[in-house]
Amino acid sequence: MPSNYTGACKPGSFKAFAGNTKCSKCPPHSSSHDQAATVCHCDKSFFRALKDPSTMACTRPPSAPRNVVSLINDTALFLQWMPPRDSGDRKDLTYNVLCQRCDTADSGLTQCEPCEPDLRFIPKALGLTGTSVAILEYAVHANYTFHVEALNGVSGLGVAARSLANITVNTHQAGPALVGVVRKDWATENSIALSWEQVEQPPADIVDYEVKYYEREQEQLSYSSTRTRTASVVVTGLRPSTVYVFHVRTRTTAGFTAYSPNFEFSTAAEDPDVADQGQVLVMVTASVGGFSLLVILTLFLLITGRCQGYIKARMKSEEKRRTRFHSGHVPFSGIKTYVDPDTYEDPTQAVEEFAKEIDPSYICIERVIGAGEFGEVCSGRLRLPGRMDVPVAIKTLKGGYSEQQRRDFLREASIMGQFCCTNIIRLEGVVTNSRPVMIVVEYMENGALDSFLRSRDGQFTVLQLVDMLRGITVGMTYLSDMGYVHRDLAARNILVDKNLVCKVSDFGMSRVLEDDSEAAYTATGGKIPIRWTAPEAIAYGKFSSASDVWSYGIVMWEVMSYGERPYWEMSNQDVILSIEEGYRLPAPMGCPVTLHQLMLHCWQKEAGQRPNFTDVLSFLDKLIINPGSLLTLANDAQSLTDSPEDLPDYPLFISIGDWLDSIKMSQYKNNFLAAGYTTLDSISTMNTDDIRRIGICLIGHQRRIISSIQSLRLQLHHIQQNGFQV
Template sequence: MCQRCGSGASGGEEDCEPCESDLRFVPRPLGLTGTSVAILDFATHTNYTFHVEAVNGVSGLGGNTRPLVNISVTTDQTGPSLVGVVRKDWASDNSIALSWTEVEQQPNDILDYEIKYYDKEQEQSGYSSTRTKAVSVVVTGLKPATVYVFHVRARTAAGFTAYSNKFDFSTGDEYSGMAADQGQVLVVVTAAVGGFSLLVILTLFFLITGRCQSFIKDKRKSDDKRRDHFQNVLPVPGIKTYVDPDTYEDPTQAAHEFTTEIDPSRIRIERVIGAGEFGEVCSGRLRTPGEKEIPVTIKTLKGGYVERQRRDFLREACIIGQFDDPNIIRLEGVVTKSRPVMIVVEYMENGSLDSFLRHHDGHFTVVQLVGMLHGVASGMTYLSDMGYVHRDLASRNILVDEGLVCKVSDFGLSRVLEDHPEPAYNTMGVKIAIRWTAPEAITNRKFSSASDVWSYGIVMWEVMSYGESPYWEMSNQDDDDDDDDDDDVILSIEEGYRLPVPMGCPVVLYYR
């Protein structure tokens, strides 16, 4: 049994209160058969008293006071100050989004936050908890029209702080939420899809005029090409336009203009999280000029590379470095003057959209799913405005941060496709994702914002089906016949087959 006691001079039991619910006991506080227990999650600068009792079948029958062993523990003030005010940003019938303020002058760097919550009317039945590295979180899996109690604490290298004050927030009503979902879906879908379609029409016009300009520019001297690209490709005055890094005769100049060189001493690689085409992908920390560390993803170029591999590796950084949009992955900088060569981008806590949805199957409302799609559409609209065609839009190439913000990433297939005898491959030898690619892009290699719209439609289907594989019923059971499966998909699309409506998808969202 545990009591948390005040630090006053009296030290009596009147200053104490039960604290089992605030701590973690491994394996448990009661019913132990061994002679040891681990107790975790202490608050800082707090007096604890633990009462240990041996119990047998007649322990409760005696009239005398039961003998206990008392152990007192006082924790030090080693963690940061308490979390500030916790507020509710929004709520659905089964989710609540929270955010809170950080106190100024933290004594230690905060590693993450723990959020403890429970049904206010069933406090004795236990609590749940979740963790986040941001100052916000979306708590899912809640009951409709129910008041929950939340309190948050921080964790540093020295341990946990005390919890914040308790805050009561309610989820929405299940039935009113359904009606609101339909209205919000209609508004969001109309804005996202309608706006993107309008941009496609404008983009097609710009592509036609751009081809005429490229025909003229091909006849000019190489020294004039970059100057004409800036002067003539720009479709609308005042709007920034994407510049293909391949137009630079010196790739180093492109990296100098579009990226920021980072001193490698500011980067700390923590662990390997995957493998890329050119080397390892790691997570780590980047120390900013203000001496604050931020989480980042680090792509490294493996040793023994040739100059062409180095140029192709940095090419993606030169592309991302031109973009500045909340729904496009952000480039922090590159390391080119030492080895290993690195590309540093922002860290996305929830990883790729497809695996994130499969892991949280059924956890989100329709409005939340459409909100994710709206973010993708917003990012693609920005790319279309820039005159950029992605060519490989799929949910696996969309990353999700801790606030469920979706960001378009993976610009490896952005190279302009040239004539090639095999339509299933681009000039870099990378196979085109048939199931996400528009028919005209497969047969004629005609990539445009219009073909990106087709891919976006497949992404919509993926999101509403929680990460299902497109045309899943046509997939085979082994990897040897992948090309045959892709041929089946192409033939079916040409014959008019389209993906069926996902289960639970609103009518306003699915149009065949």
């Protein structure tokens, strides 16, 4: 017998494997009562998971979560809770959120059933590792009971009751009553106009309405939806002679209402006269030999190459049309493809294809509100038969125009007419058969975003500004999915309606910007808005969705600075050189650090490293759902990261003079020196009151200096982290 043989293990110890190894003491909450034990059995109410080794202590299920609270914020219901007091001595703690909707019957008994399936939990309902969840699309005037369950690796192995914490939430305060009767105002072969009224005055502000619809024969197997800010909508892309089912619900600042009852309406039948006219035309053409003539002419044009562009555009257009009306539903984003009007041999064909002709007698011009590139811009009303008056903006083409000017003017309409998105300016139609030639679009009461923000400096919450940015992102995501590159995305080209909905406009960037004060000639021979344009587009004329993302980052800066001019009074050449050297705009005053980080991400030098608009939209949605992430401001010294790799590459300054020169504010050098601010470190501690105290009174100059001080803090923090001396 070997000398190191220890014999059989005594009670209270075990040996997992036979051999000349020592016995081990039983792990906590386990024991062995016999000699020669190979495993220690768990004590009562303690367990091992299947994957737990025998050397691991026995554990138990967690106790229930604590202090579950609810909060209705914006369009979500938030639940938060504290971890259980007893985790069961395990680290693999997760949570499930279970939902019941309970209503009191006429008999007085409360009946509960599982919540509606379209209730959305973000990030999810089961397997949560955090202690909070957001619930979207809940109904108002309802009682929800949420059960928050704590679990770990040994939950379910015992017979103990589940570890649940319960909370009942009454959503009576979460929005208005149901939508009233939905009416059909008019219908065509491919569209239906609807309107409705609220049953009662809502206790919360209405954000918008969601209209859900599907073909009756589909039995909701496939449905589409659209949103509108007003209590009316025109649903397009429908099939002729088809019955559709509609129901509407309201979204308020507190949440969604339940859907209205179903309403069924039919589209109009196809006009047989159109088919008859087509048949007559074919017969007449055949009788005079027109078909042969058409073939000869087509062959001639193909040889000369003159009709190639037209055929290409027409094929794209027909393909787009088939996609649009497939299954009777408006296609989802990304299915439709933008057709460049320049691919048509005759641009007039593009206008006829994508823009509706309006009888000028239906247009009532009320007043001039501005001047456009081609003529005056007026406000007025569109009075279509059988439809309520619609406020519109009318662009007119001034007299004495050339045919090329007429084509350039109408080109924007042929572009706008291809878009259908709540955050893209809507084209009502055009007037081309009489003078003046007009483009009619929806009226945006608050005008351009940059001037709107300048006139309301500091009046909005950060969450409201983020919501504006989200609207712009939705519009740009739509355009990007269609394959359209805007090229001139800027706050001046974003329009704002009375409900603060932001819509992308101005689709004429391909024209030469002769009269644009923001434009400058580039190496490529074109004229583009330098301050908003990506470096590769300035240097090489490479416009893409990625260059639009760069421009979007500048728009973000404009919004968060309430309409400040990007790069202030720097010349266009200085802007180009500064960007090439790595300079990026600092965070505006009061800007959350998360938003400035997103701006910097949009301003990556390499286009392939920038986010796409879908990524930006997802990021903003997360910020809105978790508004606490917007509380940390970029100028908060405590928010600075200790990782130099995460800091933007700002240029280094050696003296106060260098710093002021870089922001074109050298006239204030003596103000700083006279007040005792002689080092960059002392300047980095200054705030707005300090700036005002040393005699800088212009608000715009105060802001520019404070914004630059924030970037200076980042620079100094970087230096300190790396052990340098200023």
